[in-house]
Amino acid sequence: MGLDVNLKDISKSSQDHEFFTPFPAGYKKGRTKYLVIFGTVISGLGKGIVSSSLGLLLQTHGIEVAPIKFDGYLNQDAGTLNPYRHGEVFVLDDGTECDMDLGTYERFLDRNLSHYNYLTGGKVFQKVLSKERKGGYLGRDVQFIPHVTGEIKHFLRELAVRENPDIVAVEVGGTVGDIENMYFIEAIRQLMYEEGKENICFVALTYILEPKFLGEQKSKAAQLGIRSLLSLGIQPDIIACRAQNPVTDKIKEKISLYSNVPLDKVISVHDLDSIYLVPELLKKEGVDNNIINLLALNSDHKKQRLMFNRWTKFVNKLKTPKKSVTIGITGKYTALRDSYASILKALEHAGAEHNCSIQIKWIETSNIETEQDAKKCLRSTQGIIVPGGFGKRGTEGKIRCIEYVRKNKIPFLGICYGMQMAVIEFARNMCGIQDANSTEIEPKCKAPVIDVLPEQKKIEGLGGTMRLGGKNILLKKGTQVHSLYEQDTIRERFRHRYEVNPEYIDLLENKGLVFSGKAPKVEIMQTLELPGHPYFIGTQYHPEYTSRPLKPNPLFIGLVKASLEYASK
Numbered sequence: 123m124g125l126d127v128n129l130k131d132i133s134k135s136s137q138d139h140e141f142f143t144p145f146p147a148g149y150k151k152g153r154t155k156y157l158v159i160f161g162t163v164i165s166g167l168g169k170g171i172v173s174s175s176l177g178l179l180l181q182t183h184g185i186e187v188a189p190i191k192f193d194g195y196l197n198q199d200a201g202t203l204n205p206y207r208h209g210e211v212f213v214l215d216d217g218t219e220c221d222m223d224l225g226t227y228e229r230f231l232d233r234n235l236s237h238y239n240y241l242t243g244g245k246v247f248q249k250v251l252s253k254e255r256k257g258g259y260l261g262r263d264v265q266f267i268p269h270v271t272g273e274i275k276h277f278l279r280e281l282a283v284r285e286n287p288d289i290v291a292v293e294v295g296g297t298v299g300d301i302e303n304m305y306f307i308e309a310i311r312q313l314m315y316e317e318g319k320e321n322i323c324f325v326a327l328t329y330i331l332e333p334k335f336l337g338e339q340k341s342k343a344a345q346l347g348i349r350s351l352l353s354l355g356i357q358p359d360i361i362a363c364r365a366q367n368p369v370t371d372k373i374k375e376k377i378s379l380y381s382n383v384p385l386d387k388v389i390s391v392h393d394l395d396s397i398y399l400v401p402e403l404l405k406k407e408g409v410d411n412n413i414i415n416l417l418a419l420n421s422d423h424k425k426q427r428l429m430f431n432r433w434t435k436f437v438n439k440l441k442t443p444k445k446s447v448t449i450g451i452t453g454k455y456t457a458l459r460d461s462y463a464s465i466l467k468a469l470e471h472a473g474a475e476h477n478c479s480i481q482i483k484w485i486e487t488s489n490i491e492t493e494q495d496a497k498k499c500l501r502s503t504q505g506i507i508v509p510g511g512f513g514k515r516g517t518e519g520k521i522r523c524i525e526y527v528r529k530n531k532i533p534f535l536g537i538c539y540g541m542q543m544a545v546i547e548f549a550r551n552m553c554g555i556q557d558a559n560s561t562e563i564e565p566k567c568k569a570p571v572i573d574v575l576p577e578q579k580k581i582e583g584l585g586g587t588m589r590l591g592g593k594n595i596l597l598k599k600g601t602q603v604h605s606l607y608e609q610d611t612i613r614e615r616f617r618h619r620y621e622v623n624p625e626y627i628d629l630l631e632n633k634g635l636v637f638s639g640k641a642p643k644v645e646i647m648q649t650l651e652l653p654g655h656p657y658f659i660g661t662q663y664h665p666e667y668t669s670r671p672l673k674p675n676p677l678f679i680g681l682v683k684a685s686l687e688y689a690s691k
């Protein structure tokens with residue numbers, strides 16, 4: 123099955139025919155299959171989590187999966203998005219600033235992704251518009267169909283060539299029916315026609331309402347959502363029903379009846395305590411085997427048991443914690459938990475490692491003015507994280523909190539802005555530099571212990587302009603950070619414009635602060651610590667981005683351990 127046209131004929135736009143399907147060099151039709159996940163009814167159903175869980179399950183069968191997320195907005199990447207509105211900006215090793223779902227993929231699949239795994243409407247249109255200026259469409263009027271859809275199919279196939287996986291797993295951002303993803307869904311419909319239905323599997327996520335005043339589940343909204351997808355020419359193979367409670371047989375039957383999907387492929391994905399429990403649930407419903415059968419893939423059964431066992435071990439530790447600690451997180455975006463998604467996940471991973479559940483206490487720092495205020499806010503916490511951030515709001519309160527935890531030997535992890543605040547605190551209170559500050563907060567300050575990176579002075583405009591992505595860091599032997607990582611060189615991810623001003627380093631070190639991690643060639647301080655304090659660590663990078671369930675980041679493991687010890691005193 124599939125498109126029966128000589129591929130060369132349709133790879134270029136032409137006056138002679140209506141097709142435009144450019145194939146990347148080396149593309150072999152049928153080698154890579156496609157799995158596409160759509161969301162219906164409402165956004166925020168956890169499509170990224172279901173997609174990642176499916177990816178993980180397929181991976182455990184020995185099937186190689188390359189995920190790609192499509193976001194309909196016209197931003198080229200997530201660099202300029204406000205985390206308050208959109209959730210955390212996740213940073214990939216190659217410096218791509220992207221949607222937080224890519225973080226979910228990296229954590230579930232335990233692999234690094236790149237800009238090839240992230241597509242936005244902005245990226246698609248930038249390509250189309252700049253190609254048009256160069257005469258790339260050979261005199262044709264440039265249209266959504268076939269040109270925009272053709273470029274989208276090219277992006278997907280490019281990923282297939284680049285990673286040579288068994289499956290490209292496409293997550294379609296937004297909800298079916300949005301204008302923003304309409305053309306993308308059309309591209310998928312064409313992809314199905316060209317690749318052959320046997321090479322593409324569609325999963326539709328839907329939502330089962332359960333209004334309190336009725337006390338029972340209702341399927342109408344789901345039916346309408348699926349119907350919109352059908353009207354776009356997409357017949358789902360599997361329907362995953364998100365719901366608060368397990369979906370009843372009656373509802374499953376209704377959905378099956380209205381959508382031509384066999385009953386065994388209508389599954390319940392109800393709310394669970396942790397996203398890491400979703401793979402088990404999907405496995406119980408047999409979704410992995412259904413996809414494998416639909417796409418005629420082979421499962422490596424031996425490997426499957428082995429790999430899934432590792433995952434189950436982690437999940438079991440998560441389910442049966444033996445202890446508990448409370449970690450405080452200070453921050454500007456305390457109203458929206460999604461802004462700190464990776465930190466929360468990293469704590470969850472480290473907690474499981476210690477068989478410990480983590481309670482989070484959010485600390486709004488704008489009202490903290492005195493030591494007494496800090497004491498009050500930190501009363502019931504056994505450790506704190508001062509996370510990344512931008513701008514002035516709440517910074518003095520954060521500095522007060524850091525002073526309090528430094529003096530009282532409460533475990534502390536300062537991430538990026540948090541490390542910079544720790545330097546300001548130390549300069550003011552231990553080195554006697556009263557005016558110490560960051561030029562981000564006070565551009566004309568007399569003692570800029572934190573200053574803009576030299577390379578950043580020349581840059582204009584926002585979006586992709588910070589010091590971004592994975593970089594190597596040399597760790598000093600004999601330091602706490604070195605013993606936590608047990609490595610001389612590590613690789614972590616950055617997203618910043620400011621740094622510790624090299625002019626103040628000697629002064630700070632003379633008073634006892636240790637810069638334990640440095641960039642290999644330039645004088646940029648990457649980590650700091652305070653000997654004599656049980657756990658006082660700052661990092662210019664974001665350790666949360668590289669933490670994985672089966673490989674928690676050492677700094678979070680260290681923080682949880684120190685907090686448990688503090689709690690037992």
Ligand code: GLN
Nearest residue numbers: 510511538539618619620
């Ligand atoms: N605003 C600080 C900087 O640009 C910290 C950034 C961050 O925390 N990610 O250096």
